[in-house]
Amino acid sequence: MKEKMDKIKNEALALIDSATNTAELNDVRVKYLGKSGEISALMRDMAGVPKEERPMVGKLVNEVRFAVEEALSKKTELLAQAEKVARLKAEEIDVTLPAIGNEMGTLHPLTIVKNELIDIFAGMGFSVVEGPEIESDLYNFQLLNVPKDHPARDMQDTFYINDNMVLRTQTSAVQARVMTTEKPPIRIVCPGKVYRSDDDASHSPIFNQFEGLAVDKHITMGDLKGCLETFAQKIFSKDTKVRLRPSYFPFTEPSVEVDVTCAMCHGKGCRICKGTGWVEILGAGIVNPVVLDMCGIDSKEYSGFAFGFGIDRIAMIKYGIPNIKMLYENDERFLKQFN
Secondary structure (H helix, E strand, C coil): CHHHHHHHHHHHHHHHHHCCCHHHHHHHHHHHHCCCCHHHHHHHHHHHCCHHHHHHHHHHHHHHHHHHHHHHHHHHHHHHHHHHHHHHHHHCCCCCCCCCCCCCCCCCHHHHHHHHHHHHHHCCCCEECCCCCEEEHHHHCHHHCCCCCCHHHHHCCCCECCCCEEECCCCHHHHHHHHHHCCCCEEEEEEEEEECCCCECCECCEEEEEEEEEEECCCCHHHHHHHHHHHHHHHCCCCCCEEEEEEEECCEEEEEEEEEECCCCCCCCCCCCCCCCEEEEEEEEEECHHHHHHCCCCCCCCEEEEEEEEHHHHHHHHHCCCCHHHHCCCCHHHHHHHC
């Protein structure tokens, strides 16, 4: 029995002496002093020792336990101190080195422009409404006077989820949702992402649109022009002029394309406006009576105007950005200009 205890003691002390970190010491503690440890097993073996030898054997077991515990305690203290010194050395800071500055972030140019637009139209009494980006064919097309067989569907290259669901091609779908659930007067703007299968220097498969709708009694094209002039002068400059050109959209009648004097040359002619002095920024018009009636609004009593434009395009014109992809590349050299 004594030989067994000496062997356990020597093995434990050797492992303690060779341990290089506190984790290894903890393994030794568990192996020899844990509930299922070897020294604990010696205590359980006392039941097989003759009664007259138990005091002596018990004393020897306690001596082994004490020796191992004492060795563990001393080595733990040494290793803990060494680990502390190593950690402090690894974490030390040389205060003579130049400091690493923390750069302040900034809003993305699209967010800056969107926030400006919301402030402008909120000042004219419009409220902000958002809707789902995966939209039903009913709201994205049909309630906007674009039935299943309408040729105007070819004007928008649509991403279809299935026969009835699409990635919305326009935030006009939000206008349809509002007109079917609210009674006039209505005055809303709808910012949000839209999706079209289009990709070049001035188009992206995903872009940000901003649309507006006003429905009330006796609304005219004059109201639309006044609203757009206020918007253009606030987003670009006070001397910005607005020009309306006849166009076609299935959900407005009459419809117009809207140009503004170039923000770069102020109408004198430059490479941005291709020498014309004018830049096209949006489409608009008087809400088609058919659309009002389909949405449950009496077109004989109410009229309205609607407009829509790309936030990306407004940002490109406002800041002279030549390629729409620059807005999505996350190039810090580009984004830092808007700090």
